[in-house]
Amino acid sequence: xxxxxxxxxxxxxxxxxxxxxxxxxxxxxxxxxxxxxxxxxxxxxxxxxxxxxxxxxxxxxxxxxxxxxxxxxxxxxxxxxxxxxxxxxxxxxxxxxxxxxxxxxxxxxxxxxxxxxxxxxxxxxxxxxxxxxxxxxxxxxxxxxxxxxxxxxxxxxxxxxxxxxxxxxxxxxxxxxxxxxxxxxxxxxxxxxxxxxxxxxxxxxxxxxxxxxxxxxxxxxxxxxxxxxxxxxxxxxxxxxxxxxxxxxxxxxxxxxxxxxxxxxxxxxxxxxxxxxxxxxxxxxxxxxxxxxxxxxxxxxxxxxxxxxxxxxxxxxxxxxxxxxxxxxxxxxxxxxxxxxxxxxxxxxxxxxxx
Numbered sequence: 001x002x003x004x005x006x007x008x009x010x011x012x013x014x015x016x017x018x019x020x021x022x023x024x025x026x027x028x029x030x031x032x033x034x035x036x037x038x039x040x041x042x043x044x045x046x047x048x049x050x051x052x053x054x055x056x057x058x059x060x061x062x063x064x065x066x067x068x069x070x071x072x073x074x075x076x077x078x079x080x081x082x083x084x085x086x087x088x089x090x091x092x093x094x095x096x097x098x099x100x101x102x103x104x105x106x107x108x109x110x111x112x113x114x115x116x117x118x119x120x121x122x123x124x125x126x127x128x129x130x131x132x133x134x135x136x137x138x139x140x141x142x143x144x145x146x147x148x149x150x151x152x153x154x155x156x157x158x159x160x161x162x163x164x165x166x167x168x169x170x171x172x173x174x175x176x177x178x179x180x181x182x183x184x185x186x187x188x189x190x191x192x193x194x195x196x197x198x199x200x201x202x203x204x205x206x207x208x209x210x211x212x213x214x215x216x217x218x219x220x221x222x223x224x225x226x227x228x229x230x231x232x233x234x235x236x237x238x239x240x241x242x243x244x245x246x247x248x249x250x251x252x253x254x255x256x257x258x259x260x261x262x263x264x265x266x267x268x269x270x271x272x273x274x275x276x277x278x279x280x281x282x283x284x285x286x287x288x289x290x291x292x293x294x295x296x297x298x299x300x301x302x303x304x305x306x307x308x309x310x311x312x313x314x315x316x317x318x319x320x321x322x323x324x325x326x327x328x329x330x331x332x333x334x335x336x337x338x339x340x341x342x343x344x345x346x347x348x349x350x351x352x353x354x355x
Contacts, residue, residue: 089136105132191290212262
């Protein structure tokens with residue numbers, strides 16, 4: 001939903017609870033609380049069950065992390081729940097009678113004003129938006145706001161606003177966004193993938209510049225266990241490494257082959273524990289790099305060496321190769337037999353001993 005949008009829906013659970021609580025609270029708590037001072041009234045309320053209702057909603061609203069504000073059609077505060085003290089530092093009486101826009105950040109005032117004016121025109125409409133609100137100390141905190149026009153409700157006769165302080169959440173979200181941007185900048189190479197797994201091998205996060213190195217699209221993998229994606233047999237060795245890494249706290253490396261969207265690939269992985277603020281390690285960082293080309297080159301080199309060795313052994317000549325420093329580089333069996341040189345001498349690669 002757009003930040004500045006209004007809808008006629010009342011399907012939001014938090015909005016329903018807020019409106020119901022506020023309506024009941026304003027209907028009972030505000031008008032009956034002072035009557036509790038008289039014993040006859042208290043007896044009547046207790047007998048009717050209203051006392052418990054008042055006490056319940058009063059305690060609920062006073063101790064809620066969210067705070068409830070009721071505005072008139074001009075934006076003047078007619079009611080403020082005591083819980084405003086928790087995050088904003090005000091007492092209810094500090095705000096009642098003042099205009100809400102005195103506390104809205106100048107950068108948000110025009111936008112919130114447009115939302116307010118539009119909402120006042122249509123009874124029952126709900127608005128959802130964020131804005132910065134000035135605290136008692138003068139600092140600004142970011143609020144998530146849900147408001148509903150109940151001006152025509154005889155029990156309320158106001159615009160009910162439920163606000164929640166999300167400043168810390170926004171800060172954490174921004175830090176996570178910055179961290180992810182830094183991570184993506186480090187993943188400038190298209191041959192790398194970083195996975196975050198939990199202890200049982202569930203894909204928690206995936207970062208890569210090349211999704212072709214995955215077995216499937218991110219959306220089809222995240223939240224699933226590796227055994228469900230790759231199969232139990234293929235996953236078992238990885239889970240064993242996960243257990244060791246989480247137990248010892250020491251990183252391990254391994255190489256593996258896997259069929260991915262780009263074809264059959266070889267990967268080299270560095271598996272290390274992710275340590276939480278409490279010092280415990282419950283998740284795994286799995287940093288994989290595509291080494292298919294290197295693996296192919298190594299295979300070709302091994303094949304070439306095998307051919308060379310077979311050629312040297314099949315010739316009728318004795319062959320000894322020595323570098324300029326006098327180190328034996330290569331030889332064949334024919335040479336050893338011709339000169340009766342023990343294998344252990346040749347294996348020492350010392351030309352002086354061989355002579």
